[in-house]
Amino acid sequence: MVTLAEVAEHAGVSASTVSYVLSGKRSISTRTRERVERSIEQLGYHPNAGARALASSRSNVIALMMPLRTDMYVPVMMEIAIAVATSARAHGYDVLLLTGDEGPAAVRRVAGSGLADAMILMDVELDDERLPLLRDSARPAVLIGLPSDTAGLTCVDLDFVATGALCVEHLAGLGHRDIAVIGEAPAVYERHTGFAERTLEGLRGRARDLGVRLLHRPCDPGYGPTSATLARVFDERPGTTGFVVQNESAVEPLLGLLRQQGRAVPEDVSVIAVCPDQVALQASVRLTSVSIPAEEMGRRAVERIVAKLAGDDADDVTLIAPELTVRASTGNAPG
Amino acid sequence: MVTLAEVAEHAGVSASTVSYVLSGKRSISTRTRERVERSIEQLGYHPNAGARALASSRSNVIALMMPLRTDMYVPVMMEIAIAVATSARAHGYDVLLLTGDEGPAAVRRVAGSGLADAMILMDVELDDERLPLLRDSARPAVLIGLPSDTAGLTCVDLDFVATGALCVEHLAGLGHRDIAVIGEAPAVYERHTGFAERTLEGLRGRARDLGVRLLHRPCDPGYGPTSATLARVFDERPGTTGFVVQNESAVEPLLGLLRQQGRAVPEDVSVIAVCPDQVALQASVRLTSVSIPAEEMGRRAVERIVAKLAGDDADDVTLIAPELTVRASTGNAPG
DNA sequence: GGGGCGAGTCGAAGCGCTTCGACTCGCCCC
DNA sequence: GGGGCGAGTCGAAGCGCTTCGACTCGCCCC
Numbered sequence: 265m266v267t268l269a270e271v272a273e274h275a276g277v278s279a280s281t282v283s284y285v286l287s288g289k290r291s292i293s294t295r296t297r298e299r300v301e302r303s304i305e306q307l308g309y310h311p312n313a314g315a316r317a318l319a320s321s322r323s324n325v326i327a328l329m330m331p332l333r334t335d336m337y338v339p340v341m342m343e344i345a346i347a348v349a350t351s352a353r354a355h356g357y358d359v360l361l362l363t364g365d366e367g368p369a370a371v372r373r374v375a376g377s378g379l380a381d382a383m384i385l386m387d388v389e390l391d392d393e394r395l396p397l398l399r400d401s402a403r404p405a406v407l408i409g410l411p412s413d414t415a416g417l418t419c420v421d422l423d424f425v426a427t428g429a430l431c432v433e434h435l436a437g438l439g440h441r442d443i444a445v446i447g448e449a450p451a452v453y454e455r456h457t458g459f460a461e462r463t464l465e466g467l468r469g470r471a472r473d474l475g476v477r478l479l480h481r482p483c484d485p486g487y488g489p490t491s492a493t494l495a496r497v498f499d500e501r502p503g504t505t506g507f508v509v510q511n512e513s514a515v516e517p518l519l520g521l522l523r524q525q526g527r528a529v530p531e532d533v534s535v536i537a538v539c540p541d542q543v544a545l546q547a548s549v550r551l552t553s554v555s556i557p558a559e560e561m562g563r564r565a566v567e568r569i570v571a572k573l574a575g576d577d578a579d580d581v582t583l584i585a586p587e588l589t590v591r592a593s594t595g596n597a598p599g
Numbered sequence: 600m601v602t603l604a605e606v607a608e609h610a611g612v613s614a615s616t617v618s619y620v621l622s623g624k625r626s627i628s629t630r631t632r633e634r635v636e637r638s639i640e641q642l643g644y645h646p647n648a649g650a651r652a653l654a655s656s657r658s659n660v661i662a663l664m665m666p667l668r669t670d671m672y673v674p675v676m677m678e679i680a681i682a683v684a685t686s687a688r689a690h691g692y693d694v695l696l697l698t699g700d701e702g703p704a705a706v707r708r709v710a711g712s713g714l715a716d717a718m719i720l721m722d723v724e725l726d727d728e729r730l731p732l733l734r735d736s737a738r739p740a741v742l743i744g745l746p747s748d749t750a751g752l753t754c755v756d757l758d759f760v761a762t763g764a765l766c767v768e769h770l771a772g773l774g775h776r777d778i779a780v781i782g783e784a785p786a787v788y789e790r791h792t793g794f795a796e797r798t799l800e801g802l803r804g805r806a807r808d809l810g811v812r813l814l815h816r817p818c819d820p821g822y823g824p825t826s827a828t829l830a831r832v833f834d835e836r837p838g839t840t841g842f843v844v845q846n847e848s849a850v851e852p853l854l855g856l857l858r859q860q861g862r863a864v865p866e867d868v869s870v871i872a873v874c875p876d877q878v879a880l881q882a883s884v885r886l887t888s889v890s891i892p893a894e895e896m897g898r899r900a901v902e903r904i905v906a907k908l909a910g911d912d913a914d915d916v917t918l919i920a921p922e923l924t925v926r927a928s929t930g931n932a933p934g
Numbered sequence: 935g936g937g938g939c940g941a942g943t944c945g946a947a948g949c950g951c952t953t954c955g956a957c958t959c960g961c962c963c964c
Numbered sequence: 965g966g967g968g969c970g971a972g973t974c975g976a977a978g979c980g981c982t983t984c985g986a987c988t989c990g991c992c993c994c
Binding site: 600602603604614615618619622624625646647649650651652653654655 | 979980981982983984
């Protein structure tokens with residue numbers, strides 16, 4: 265391993281000068297800077313991360329806490345993770361991958377050891393057990409998701425309440441009076457996952473405002489559960505003409521089942537999904553959807569973290585406004 | 600931040616004694632050890648990661664290089680990543696998340712800076728540009744995937760050649776003489792991704808041996824491309840009765856399309872998939888499949904890395920034998 | 935009863951950086 | 965012409981650990 269001292273010797277300057285060339289914290293003459301840069305290049309020098317962290321008390325690492333479970337929104341999680349990693353690198357940070365199963369202990373460990381300067385948390389529950397620790401911690405944190413009480417926290421999320429409202433509005437505007445919601449797996453609601461609860465809140469609120477009947481049914485992933493859920497819906501509300509789907513793995517099964525039952529989309533039944541654009545476009549009917557801006561969520565979270573590490577200590581909630589794209593799966597209610 | 604020196608003072612011992620309690624590298628009396636452990640507990644001490652890395656030249660971090668692209672096997676990638684993170688923690692390591700877009704530069708940076716002690720690489724191409732660097736590097740590395748030339752490298756992968764062979768064998772054994780392969784996206788083959796090419800090799804080889812006709816068609820993700828690919832297949836080979844699907848996003852569309860065409864599965868057409876068990880079980884027909892053991896791949900990669908970090912410097916290739924599970928989507932060829 | 939040995943503990947050095955204070959030197963200004 | 969100032973550079977200290985050598989002490993053995 266090449267050290268800074270070796271670079272200094274090679275360039276004929278002191279170690280501190282090399283350090284200042286690297287950090288730019290003091291002015292260096294062009295002549296010296298170029299000489300040092302040439303030595304760095306020639307020797308293939310990379311600053312030792314541990315030494316740098318120890319001396320500066322900055323690791324230049326951001327921890328990302330991902331859910332361990334893979335029962336929901338896998339592509340969204342993955343896209344967020346990749347966006348976080350990519351944006352972090354663009355700001356000079358690396359990303360440490362933590363899984364949610366370590367829980368609060370991971371927060372303590374990472375904060376205490378200086379492994380990371382800050383953390384980003386995904387899969388936030390309404391009353392998440394990691395929150396008290398984050399509020400106390402000296403290290404900045406950003407949540408991707410929204411707990412019940414956001415006081416003292418910085419959050420980035422899609423505005424899922426508005427998302428739910430938007431879906432009902434769109435369907436109601438087309439004349440649908442009986443709307444069914446195919447939701448996430450029951451387990452997702454049982455642990456009070458923020459986005460699922462908030463979407464429901466938005467759906468119900470607007471349905472009430474507009475005098476539309478709303479039936480919500482959680483749905484385990486896959487064809488079988490979707491089929492059972494659909495049967496139950498038509499059993500309880502035979503007049504259902506509008507569907508809101510917030511469950512990626514139910515999308516294609518639902519479309520296939522409706523086709524089999526001879527219900528045309530959108531002539532007989534309208535379907536709107538809350539999902540990434542990619543899913544909406546790859547389905548067998550091009551879906552009207554509210555997109556989940558995973559890349560933007562990851563990127564914005566990193567931007568907030570970087571700002572906080574640079575001294576901005578405001579806590580705030582960034583809600584991304586939902587965008588509804590009308591495609592081929594929604595139309596006027598029949599009759 | 601609490602330091603080791605503060606723990607030492609609190610416990611009334613020297614700093615080195617605390618260090619030896621932590622590492623267990625020298626014997627410590629039970630009395631002293633318990634006193635130190637109590638102080639650590641009471642003060643909430645966490646060793647500083649940077650200082651530890653600097654002094655020991657070990658970061659206890661494993662770098663995981665993931666593909667940036669999300670055009671294939673997202674759930675598999677995600678499951679591997681989670682398995683790597685979980686197993687790494689079980690062995691006392693943390694995981695640094697790198698994306699593939701930094702390429703060889705990332706390998707140099709991580710190795711040179713001591714950010715990580717070792718690395719795991721995913722999404723390996725047959726002639727991957729990162730390989731020469733890995734062969735030279737002093738730091739251990741494990742590939743999840745298989746390049747053309749494995750000399751000087753340690754790899755873990757499903758035996759995709761055997762996987763391909765197994766699929767053809769199963770269908771041929773049921774009397775199918777015309778088999779079509781719905782493959783990954785064209786881009787996956789264009790960049791010579793190891794697993795895709797190897798599966799094809801296995802499929803073709805065994806088809807030749809058994810005198811079965813094989814038609815391979817790459818397929819972009821989604822319903823539209825699957826539909827077009829299927830039409831092309833039946834156009835070129837109207838007698839096709841067996842399908843091998845190695846493309847997760849084509850599975851449900853394919854089943855739906857066959858149903859629409861009035862082709863019963865498995866009475867008229869047999870379908871076998873190469874995919875995680877979860878996908879096979881959630882499809883509209885319970886699929887006969889060769890499973891992709893993502894969790895095992897991630898775990899084994901970590902085990903090999905940990906062994907190498909402990910001094911085992913053997914290079915070897917771990918090929919996981921494929922397992923075929925017969926479910927409801929394959930049966931005797933018609934007629 | 936003295937020598938040797940292992941268990942247990944300590945002190946100091948060193949890992950490779952950053953950063954602070956101090957120094958030199960040339961220029962500009964009154 | 966002397967004082968002040970900013971640009972440019974250096975040396976030393978210090979960040980919080982690990983690890984090596986050395987020391988003490990009690991026990992066991994011949």
